[in-house]
Amino acid sequence: DAGVIQSPRHEVTEMGQEVTLRCKPISGHDYLFWYRQTMMRGLELLIYFNNNVPIDDSGMPEDRFSAKMPNASFSTLKIQPSEPRDSAVYFCASSPLRDRVNHGANVLTFGAGSRLTVL
Amino acid sequence: DAKTTQPNSMESNEEEPVHLPCNHSTISGTDYIHWYRQLPSQGPEYVIHGLTSNVNNRMASLAIAEDRKSSTLILHRATLRDAAVYYCILLGTSYGKLTFGQGTILTVHP
Numbered sequence: 001d002a003g004v005i006q007s008p009r010h011e012v013t014e015m016g017q018e019v020t021l022r023c024k025p026i027s028g029h030d031y032l033f034w035y036r037q038t039m040m041r042g043l044e045l046l047i048y049f050n051n052n053v054p055i056d057d058s059g060m061p062e063d064r065f066s067a068k069m070p071n072a073s074f075s076t077l078k079i080q081p082s083e084p085r086d087s088a089v090y091f092c093a094s095s096p097l098r099d100r101v102n103h104g105a106n107v108l109t110f111g112a113g114s115r116l117t118v119l
Numbered sequence: 120d121a122k123t124t125q126p127n128s129m130e131s132n133e134e135e136p137v138h139l140p141c142n143h144s145t146i147s148g149t150d151y152i153h154w155y156r157q158l159p160s161q162g163p164e165y166v167i168h169g170l171t172s173n174v175n176n177r178m179a180s181l182a183i184a185e186d187r188k189s190s191t192l193i194l195h196r197a198t199l200r201d202a203a204v205y206y207c208i209l210l211g212t213s214y215g216k217l218t219f220g221q222g223t224i225l226t227v228h229p
Contacts, residue, residue, distance in 0.1 A: 004162075033217075043163070043206075043219035091162050105151055105170075106210075108217060110162030 004111035006092050012117045018080040021114045024073055025094030033108065034067055034077050035091040043091070049075065050097075082118045089113045123207045128224040131197045139192040139223055141207030146187050150211040154181065154192045155219075156203040163206065163219070166192065202227045 005024040013019055025032045033048040047057040052069045060067070064083070069075040079086055093108040124142040131137040143152065154166040167174055167181045169190070174181040180193040194201055206222040 042221060045217065093162070105168065107153075107165045107168065108155075108163075110164065113162050 004092055004094050004109055006090075006111035006114050008114055009112065010115045010117075012119065013082055014119050015083055016081045017118075018078065019082045019086075019116060019118075021077040021090050021092075021116070023075045023077070023092030023111060025075070025092070026096075026109055027073065028096060029094035029109075030097040031095040031106075031108075032069060032075050033093040033095070034075070035093065035110075036088045037091060037113070038088045046077070079116075082116075084118045087116055087118050089115045123209060123220055125205070125207050125220065125223045127221065128226065130226045130228065131194075132228050133199060134196050137194040137197045137201070137225065137227075139194075139205050139207075139225065140189065141191070142189045143207070143209055144188045146209055147211060150209040152181065152183060152187075152190050153208045153210050153217070154179070155206045155208065155217075156201075157206070157222070158200075158203045166205070168210075197225075197227045199227050199229065201225065 004026055007022045031048060031050050034046040035043050036046055037043045044059055046059040047067045048055055049069045052072060065079055067077045091110050091113045093110040095106050095108045151168050151170050153168040155163040156166050157163045167176050167179050169181045169183055173183060182191045202225055204222040204224050206219050208217055210217060
C-alpha cells in the first residue's frame, strides 16, 4: 500500500497564478479530506468528501479555493488566483468507513503534504 | 466540539517512558479520544484511539480516566524517532472533523 499520495511536494509560484494540488487516496477509502497547516493557525480542515461528493466545505477560506473529486482515486484542490497568505502546507487524508455507527472510531491516513509558497 | 488541553512541550530521555497528558473535561459520552503525532516535515500519523477502556497497540498505550475527563498517552520506551508533536483530539458524531489543537512538542534526548 503506497498510502495517500500528494503532488507536487513543493510548489513556488507568484501571486495571481493558479495553483493545483493533487491527491490520490488509499484505494477503498470512502472519505477524503483536505487540511491546511500554517504556523499561525495550525492544522485546519478545509473540505471533505464522502464517495466523491463534497460533504462539508465550511473550512474553505474563500471563493478562490475550490476542490473536486472526479472519481474515487483522485482529488484536486485549486487556488485561483493565489495570494501570499495562501502559503502553507496542504495535506490530503483518506479514511475507510469501518464503523458506520460510531464515526468517532474511524481513523485518517495523511499524505506527506504539498508545501506551497506564493511570492 | 469539545476541546482538549495539552502541555505545550515535554522532554524525555531515550529509552525512558513518556507520559503525555490531555485534559478534556467537556467530553461527551460519544466522543472518542484520538492521538495523532506529526514528525518533522511529515503529515500527521495516527497513534491510537479509545472510548472508555485503556488501549494498547504496537506504538503506544492509552490510559483513560474513569470519568473520561482526561487521558494519557504512554510511550513505553522513547526513541529519538518519537520526537514529534503529539495531538490529542476528540472525535464524535461530526465525522471527519478532526480538530487539531496546538499539541505537545516532545523532545527526546539521547
